[in-house]
Amino acid sequence: MVESTRIVLASRPVGAPTPADFRFETTELPPLEDGQVLLRTLYLSLDPYMRGRMSDAESYAKPVELGQVMVGATVAEVLDSRDSGFAKGDVVLAYSGWQSADVASASTLRKLDPDQAPVSTALGVLGMPGFTAYSGLLKIGQPQAGETLVVAAATGPVGATVGQLAKIKGARAIGIAGGPEKCAALRDKLGFDVALDHRAPDFADQLRAAVPDGIDIYFENVGGHVADAVYPLLNTYARVPVCGMIANYNASGRPDGPDRFPAFYARILTKSLTVRGFIQTEFVRELYPDFLREVSGWIAEGRIRYLEDVVEGLDNAPEAFIGLLEGRNFGKLVVKVAD
C-alpha cells in the first residue's frame, strides 16, 4: 500500500485564505485497476484560479467541496502502471491536486519529455498559464506590429508570456509588476519595453506617460486599480482579453462606491472596445499543438524566457498560495514535492 499526504479544504475563506482553511491528512491509496497509473508528485502548480475553487460562488468550474483535496496541476513520476501507454519512470503532467501521491486514470495524463525542457515548465510557460497567454493574446488580443500592449502581474507565467509574445508579433510591451526587483526583471530578463511599479503613488501618471500612442491591447489578469488606470488610455477598437482579476479574488460583498460601472461601460461604447472573458480550455482543441510547437521553439531560441519561484515541500503549499494572492511570488510559483 502507498500512502499519500494530502491537503484538503477545511473551510471556505471569507476574504483572504488563512492556514486554518487547509488541513493535512494521510490516506492509503487503493490498488491499481486496469487503465490506472500510480503517481508520485514531483511538482505542484499553485495558481490564482484556485482561490475561486475555494468559494461556492457561481463560476466557470465547480468549487472544491469541504474535505476534498485541493485541486491543481502536477508533474509526477510513474511508480507503477496498469496502462500500456505509461511505464514506471515516466514523467507526466497530471491533475492530482495538493497531494504527494495519487492513483490516476491514464487518460488524464500527458507524458513529458525531460530532454525537451525542464519538466516543471509543463506547469508554467509550456502549460496552462502559457497557453492562457498564447490563446488569449492571439485569438482575442490580436496584436499588430506597432501596437501597444499592457499586461500586469507581468513577472508571472501568464503576464511574462503575454509580453514576450506581443514583442514577437512586433508590438510594444508595457509590463506592470509590484516592486523594483520585479520591474528590473521585466526589463532585464523578459525584455519588456517599459516596466512600471503599480505601487508607485503616481502609477497612473507613469502609465499615461509610457503610452504616448495609447493602449491597443490590455491583457487583463488583475483588475483593481491597474484596470482603473488602463481603461482611460485605451484606443478606439482596443481589445481586452480578460483571463483573471486577482485583485478581486479575496473580496467579499459589494464594495463601497462610487459606482465605477457607468463610466467603464460608457468607455466600452465610446471607444468601440472589445472586452472578452475567456478560459483557456475554450481554445485547446484549436490551438494547443501550435502553442506547444511555437512556444517550445521560441524558448529554445531564447526569444521566450520564464521565471520560476520554487517552494520546497508540500507542507509549505498553503503559505505559498496565500502569498501568491498577495503578489509575494516572483515568477511561476511551483511547490517541489519530491525529487
Added chain:
Amino acid sequence: MVESTRIVLASRPVGAPTPADFRFETTELPPLEDGQVLLRTLYLSLDPYMRGRMSDAESYAKPVELGQVMVGATVAEVLDSRDSGFAKGDVVLAYSGWQSADVASASTLRKLDPDQAPVSTALGVLGMPGFTAYSGLLKIGQPQAGETLVVAAATGPVGATVGQLAKIKGARAIGIAGGPEKCAALRDKLGFDVALDHRAPDFADQLRAAVPDGIDIYFENVGGHVADAVYPLLNTYARVPVCGMIANYNASGRPDGPDRFPAFYARILTKSLTVRGFIQTEFVRELYPDFLREVSGWIAEGRIRYLEDVVEGLDNAPEAFIGLLEGRNFGKLVVKVAD
C-alpha cells in the same frame, strides 16, 4: 435669398436638457456654389446620441459648439441644385440638423426613392437606427437558431429592428419597454415572443422567468437597471453588442455606490462574455448595401415592421427630444418640418 429657421445649442445641459438649452434663430442662407444643393427640410430625425453631442465630455464624435446648429439627419426636398446628380424636386437623405432649410454639398446627400418606402424610413428602419441594429446584431451578436435575445427600448427603431432580425435568424426575442401600451405593441405589431415592462416592481423576476435557457445575446442600448437584471442571466459565450446606454446619458458625476463594477467584470470572466462597443459607421463600407437590400425586402414582405412617432413642427423639436430621453416617444421619433 432663402431664410432658414434653426435651433442652436444655447447651453450645455447638466443632467436632463431643458428648453432653455436650445435657442431659435433665423438666418439667411448664402447663394449656391458649384456642387451645392438648396434643401428644404421635410423630416428631422431625433435620436438619443444627440444628448452626447450636447456635452463636451470625450466621446466618439465632436460635441456641438455653443451657438452651432444642433446636428441631425434629415429628409429634405431639393429646391435648387448646382450639381448634376440632383434636380429640383428630388428627395434626399441629408445631415442638415435642426433647421428648416440648408445649403449642402451634394457629396453628403443620398437620393431617396419615394416609391420604395415612405421617405421618413430613411431616418429609422432603413437608416442609421436600422443599420445600427443590423450591423451590431449580425456582426457582434451573431444570432443562432434557438438562441435567446434580449433588447430594451424595443419599440424604438433600433430595438424593434433587432428583435425582428433575431426572429428572422431563428432566435427567440424578448423585448423590454416602458408601459403596457408599448408592451402590447411589441407582442401584437412587432412579433416579439415576450414583452416585459421594465417599470414593473418585479421586472428582474419576470425577466428570469421569461428566459428559462438563459440569454445568449443582449443588445445593449439602455444600460441602467435593465442591464443589472440581464447580466446575471447571460449564458457562457453570450455576446453583448453595446450601441448605447440612454439610461446614463443625463447622468452627471460619478454615481454613489455600491460599486457594481467588480461583479460585472467578474461575470465577463466567469461566463466568457464578449462585450463589444460599436458605432454603426464602423460597418458601413462592408454591410450597408446588404442592409438596404435585405431590410427593404423584409419590409416589403411584412417580416419587418416599424413604429413611427411623428411630431409636427420644428418648434416642437426641443420638447420632443427631452421626452425621447425619458422614453416618452412611441417608435422612431421624427419631426415633420414641412409637407
